[in-house]
Amino acid sequence: METLKTHAVHGGTLRYLRHDSATTGTPMTLSVFTPPGEGPFPVLIWLSGLTCTEDNFTTKAGAYRAAAEHGVIVVASDTSPRGEGVADDPAYDLGQGAGFYVDATQAPWAPHFRMESYVTGELIGLIDAEFPTTKARSISGHSMGGHGALTLALRHPHLFRSVSAFAPIASPTRCPWGEKAFAAYLGDDREAWAEHDAARLIEAGVGDGCYDDILIDQGDADPFLAEQLKPELLTAAAEAAGQTVTLRMQPGYDHSYFFMASFIADHVAFHAERLKG
Numbered sequence: 001m002e003t004l005k006t007h008a009v010h011g012g013t014l015r016y017l018r019h020d021s022a023t024t025g026t027p028m029t030l031s032v033f034t035p036p037g038e039g040p041f042p043v044l045i046w047l048s049g050l051t052c053t054e055d056n057f058t059t060k061a062g063a064y065r066a067a068a069e070h071g072v073i074v075v076a077s078d079t080s081p082r083g084e085g086v087a088d089d090p091a092y093d094l095g096q097g098a099g100f101y102v103d104a105t106q107a108p109w110a111p112h113f114r115m116e117s118y119v120t121g122e123l124i125g126l127i128d129a130e131f132p133t134t135k136a137r138s139i140s141g142h143s144m145g146g147h148g149a150l151t152l153a154l155r156h157p158h159l160f161r162s163v164s165a166f167a168p169i170a171s172p173t174r175c176p177w178g179e180k181a182f183a184a185y186l187g188d189d190r191e192a193w194a195e196h197d198a199a200r201l202i203e204a205g206v207g208d209g210c211y212d213d214i215l216i217d218q219g220d221a222d223p224f225l226a227e228q229l230k231p232e233l234l235t236a237a238a239e240a241a242g243q244t245v246t247l248r249m250q251p252g253y254d255h256s257y258f259f260m261a262s263f264i265a266d267h268v269a270f271h272a273e274r275l276k277g
């Protein structure tokens, strides 16, 4: 891994890094915060939303004071492969910056858009190899990244101790962002789509019993709430399946990183409690 920049923050160290990914076949960038001390430390993986790189969370979420206090490494991934030879779309909700944390099966996306394998395989392996980790890890994310955190945690429960999300796309098979991306990346077979839909996975009992609670914060002034995010589909599925989900509707908050900065410390504490047990 190549270190691009290093900053001291809250007594720890923040690094911006780049590596050549065998999974996506492209260079991938990320940031890693290590708390003060020698470690080993547990890890929180963060997945961002549409249009983001690793930088949005790193500069705007204000997560590192809490991460330093709790002794947690925080890793922020990019949201897709990028580069001149990588397929793209002019719209903000498809292609580069919009990888949706699935492995694409369709042309022209399939060769590089392999974000599920990247996060659950190569990224996690690299972090454990290069940083002083306990090998215990949790996952969280925002919007498209909230969908990614929930689905990767449900589909790979052996990898994660806990999962939380901010304003996640709760059921991508039932909203315009998800329908567009899944049709492009996964093709016409809606049964294949359901395997990457958090509400439908919970409904089907996937990940059953693996997480004692799933913490979700959602702003009630979020402009995407009714059309794209639909947290009620997640809570209905959870109730039917007997999965505890704590959905906190936060009055007056929108979809921005100001919302996340307001509650990120609660999420770090939620994960730290489960990572240390």
Ligand SMILES: N[C@@H](CCC(=O)N[C@@H](CSC=O)C(=O)NCC(=O)O)C(=O)O
Pocket (backbone or CB within 6 Å): 048, 049, 050, 051, 052, 056, 060, 092, 142, 143, 144, 145, 255, 256, 257
């Ligand atoms: N450009 C779009 C909306 C883009 C947007 O709001 N992106 C969100 C994530 S949305 C779901 O995945 C985001 O995190 N943006 C980056 C930031 O730093 O705020 C539009 O104009 O509608």
